[in-house]
Amino acid sequence: MDSIWYKILGVVVSFILAFIVGMTYMGLSRKIIARVQNRKGPPFYQNFIDAMKLYSKSTAIHHGLMQHLGPAFIMVSSIMTLMIVPVLNDGKWFPNLNFDGDLIFLLYIMVFGPLGMALGAGQTGNPNSAIGVTRGLSQMVGFEIPWVMALVALMMQFKTTSIVDLMEVQAQSGTWLMFSSPFAFIAAVLAMLGMFRYSPFDIVGAPTELASGPVSENGGKYLFTLMSSGAVFAFAKLTLYVDLFMGGADNLIVLLLKTFAIYLIPMLYGVVSPRYRTEQAIRYFWGWPTFFGLLAILHAVFF
Amino acid sequence: MDMIYLIFLIFLSGAVISWLAGKVNHVLQDILFLASVIVPSVLFYMNVSVGQEVHFKAGGIDLSWGITDFGWIFSLIVLGLGVLAAIYSVGFMKGKERRGYFYFNYVLSIMSMLGILFSKDFVSFFIFWEIMTWSSYLMVIYNGKHTQSIGIKYFIFSAIGAYAMLMAIVISHSVTGNFMIADLITAYPVLSFNLQLLIPILLLVGFGVKAALMPLHVWAPGAYSNSPMAYTSVFSGALSKMGVYGLSIVMLSMISHLPEGFWFREVLAWMGAITAAIGTLWAVKQDDAKKLLAYSSVAQLGYIVTGIAIGTELSILAGLFLAVMHAIFKSTLFMAVGAIERQTGTTNFTEVTGLIRKMPWTFLASLMSIIALAGIPPLGGFVGKWMLYESLITSDHYMLIILVFFSSTAAFLYCYKFLFGFFLGQEEKEWAHVKEAPVLMVIPMLVLAGLSFVLGTFPGLILKPIDAGMQALGFAPTNQHLWDTSILFNSWGNQVALQPILYAILGIFVVFTIFLTIKGYKNTRYVTTKDISSSGEVPKEHENLTFSINFFQPFMRAVEPVMRRQIDKYYNGFANGLEALFDFTRKIYTGNGQTYAIYVILFLIIMLLIKNNVFG
Incomplete structure (x- = not known):
């Protein structure tokens, strides 16, 4: 059973699941944001329609090899993240590589894609793309600090760097880590605000300001790949949060409920917030989130 | 004659001959230059085994040369990089002036670095160290620009380091009665506490200057960017590693015997991490590629020092692996900058853009090296970063890891700036004529980039000699429980399997x-x-x-409070203070005979008063 084909099948299945769930969540978020702003909003399946349209379009132009490969780079990062994060508590249905990488590896593979994408965006020569990339990288330096602090606190407390082990800890003690390590959870959630790039941290795409930033100049299949990568990545990150702080999930229904609950946080925070300037965003993450990160580490060391 | 003498003889005569051959024929000069680097390197790996020693007397002092397992790791850096950069240099120096001068100093640098690794006594160590400083100093002032501001600064710091080292050597001689390094290490644990503290500090000042450790790093950005790029790849890649070599020996075989060594190690680890953070922030700010890479070198050496200073098995593995990786990717990047400088005449990001379609191979090599530098899997930099983080977590350095992580995340910023500034962005008509660099320059870059790819999946290739070197310094074997050919472990038993990851x-x-x-x-x-x-x-x-x-204006705005302080300003303030002091002495020594006559009379009067007990 443990053959290479079984694993590849697992990856394909998890990919399709992540694609569908991620796309649905993105559609739901559009609907919810619209309702908050007292608009009707598109139907929740609008994103599937968009994706199909983009996929079926043929592309006429490209800006060179790097731009052509940019979406493939970001896809590598999204799927690798998905492959390292255990989808359900027993790995049977979605076998992946989670025994071959740990949290530190995950931190690094998560930035592989954005950097590859940044190169693709750079080659188009659109100044808005490059400005978006510089903003994105700057913001990343901001939110990675509390995020790493939260992870370091968990890793120190339980003497492991493996996601599976951290899930094991929760299964054995019966408490979710969001309750037993509350400060780490707060720091991680605040860092997540930047990770999901809803406002006030939507400075990378920045509608009406940067004209969608790095993804401009991409159309047709390129944009389709970028979009599906975004959906997969969002699902993988949400699953990671559920695995780390909410004890993972035993079946798909629970997984969907938990991931959607987490997903609501950055979305609802974003609906009512105007956009930050880049330096404000960075300093935001180095303020309270970092403070909670410090508390988390102190908590992990002394308790 | 012993092979070891022959190697150094070929280096020495090769340096002189390849200088003089320029008067006859340029092609002959190039061939002789390559031969004088490649032949001794081949001889070294074919005929010199670890543990082989030669002894001789010079001026009544026993001298001894031989290579240890630990030095052998660094010989890979010195000779491997030396050969590749020599091939690159031939392409780089084509059509340039003063090639003999360049070749002479280049060969001497390689020789002196190998000599440092061979030295088993302090006298030859110090002599080789000084040859290294001199030859690199002559390279820094090669283009004749900024000899005052940059050359003198480098020289002053090197001199401070050398004097500190000399003092340590003299003290050690007074303790052990000879100049053998091994004798000092044996005698160290029973020394008085003051000496136990003084000797390592003096030595660390000497090594810290070359390793560009904060606050001794201020010479590095200028010196790295002012030398010819073909040499800077060796300067930053190999020469700075000599500082790391010395520092590791001091830390691992002396400080580890000190009961108070813990604090020593902590301080050094923090200095390394702060160096990394400050270096990274300054690298992000630079608009000149040479300066950017120079500050980045300072930062990367900070990680290496941190790894070695922490002193656990995994962290030392990490530090030494990062040292090898840094030699590989940073020299590639400096070579790429050299290629761009040669083809376009500038290295400023604000001037040159959009070279990706004109210099695709240079771009490929830079891309691979940048990925390795950023520590992104599946390239070699990731292995080093992973081991460093794991060693910091497993040894409870929770604040240090945040600082290290901050600087390595901020490093993405200058990584992107390097690639975007040169290769991506708008293609300007001004640069439409640019062509790919000559083959001789491209091949070494691609070889090095390929190496960082291979080491990313099979780090065991280089971890094996590192492990042997660590065993020579008295550590337990780390194979199987910390690393295998392509699997890494931390001390909690967590692992990263690199092969499945690469294939995925x-x-x-x-x-x-x-x-x-x-x-x-x-x-x-x-x-x-x-x-x-x-x-x-x-x-x-x-x-x-x-x-x-x-x-990166918004980012620079966010970190502006940190950037306001500059260690350079303090040094300049100190220098200005000294200058004021000299000005003041100038008021006393006016150069006027009559003033001196008054001094004599005043002195006599004071003496008379004292004699007549006026004051008493």
Whole structure:
């Protein structure tokens, strides 16, 4: 059973699941944001329609090899993240590589894609793309600090760097880590605000300001790949949060409920917030989130 | 004659001959230069085994040369990089002036570095160290620019380091009665506490200067960027590692015997991490590629020092692995900058853009090295970073890891700036004529880039000699429980298996490349970087859309309070203070005979008063 084909099948299945769930969540978020702003909003399946349209379009132009490969780079990062994060508590249905990488590896593979994408965006020569990339990288330096602090606190407390082990800890003690390590959870959630790039941290795409930033100049299949990568990545990150702080999930229904609950946080925070300037965003993450990160580490060391 | 003498003899005569041959024929000069680097390197790996020693007497002092397992790791850096950079140099120096001068100093540098690794006594160590300083100093002032500001600064710091080292050597001689390094290490644990503290500090000042450790790093950005790039790749890649070599020996075989060594190690580890953070922030700010890479070297050496200072098995593995990796990727990047400088005449990001289609191989090599530098899997930098983080976590350095992580995340910023500034962005007509660098320059870059790819998946290739070196310094073998050929472990038993990861990454990448390319790349047509949808308007030919000035302005605004302080300012303040003092002495020594006459009379009067007990 443990053959290479079984694993590849697992990856394909998890990919399709992540694609569908991620796309649905993105559609739901559009609907919810619209309702908050007292608009009707598109139907929740609008994103599937968009994706199909983009996929079926043929592309006429490209800006060179790097731009052509940019979406493939970001896809590598999204799927690798998905492959390292255990989808359900027993790995049977979605076998992946989670025994071959740990949290530190995950931190690094998560930035592989954005950097590859940044190169693709750079080659188009659109100044808005490059400005978006510089903003994105700057913001990343901001939110990675509390995020790493939260992870370091968990890793120190339980003497492991493996996601599976951290899930094991929760299964054995019966408490979710969001309750037993509350400060780490707060720091991680605040860092997540930047990770999901809803406002006030939507400075990378920045509608009406940067004209969608790095993804401009991409159309047709390129944009389709970028979009599906975004959906997969969002699902993988949400699953990671559920695995780390909410004890993972035993079946798909629970997984969907938990991931959607987490997903609501950055979305609802974003609906009512105007956009930050880049330096404000960075300093935001180095303020309270970092403070909670410090508390988390102190908590992990002394308790 | 022993092979060891022969190696040094070939180096020495090769340096002189390849200088003089320039008067006869340039091709002959190039061949002789390559031979004088390659032949001794081949002889070294063919005929010199670890543990082989030669002894001789010079001036009544016993001298002894031989290579240890630990030195052997560094010999890989020195000679491997030395040979590749020598091939690159031939391409780089073609048509340039003063090639003999360059070749002479280059060969001497390589020789002196190998000599440092061979030295088993302090006298030859110090002599080789000084040859290294001198030859690198002559390279720094090669182009004759900024000899005052940059050359003198480098020299002053090297001199401070050398004097500190000399004092340590003299003290050690007074303790042990001879100049053998091994004797000092044996005698160290029973020394008085003051000496136990003084000797390592003096030595660390000497090594810290070369390793560009904060606050001794201020010479590095200028010196790295002012030497010819062909040499800077060796300067930053190998020469700075000599500091690391010395520092590791001091830390691992002396400080570890000290009961108070813990604090020593902590302080050094923090200095390394702060060096990394400050170096990274300054690298992000630079608009000149040479300066950017120079500050980045300072930062990367900070990680290495941190790893070695922590002193656990995993952290030392990490530090030494990062040292090898840094030699590989940073020298490639300096070579790429040299290639761009040669082809375009500038290294400023605000001037040159859009070279990706003109210099694709240089871009490929830079891309690989940048990925390795950023520590992104599956390239070699990741292995080192992973081991460093794991060693910091497992040894409870929770604040240090945040600082290290901050600087390595901020490093993405200058990584992107390097690639975007040179290769991506708008293609300007001004640079339409640029062609790829000569083959002799491209091949060494690609070889090094390929190496960092191989080491990313099979780090065991280089961890094996590192392990042997650590065993020579008295550590337990680390194979199987911390690393295997392509698997890494931490001391809690967590692992990263690099082969499945590489195959997964390649698999996904290939699948999606095919997906994008089918009915894609072939049928689409390439459009220039002016043909873009900038907010729905098509930009005109003459419109300037290049984005390179104030590249990371928002980030710089966010970190502005940190950047306000500069260690250089303190040094300058100190120098100004000294100058004021000298000015003041100038008021006393006026050069006027009559003033001196008054001094004599005043002195006599004071003496008379004292004699007559006026004051008493």
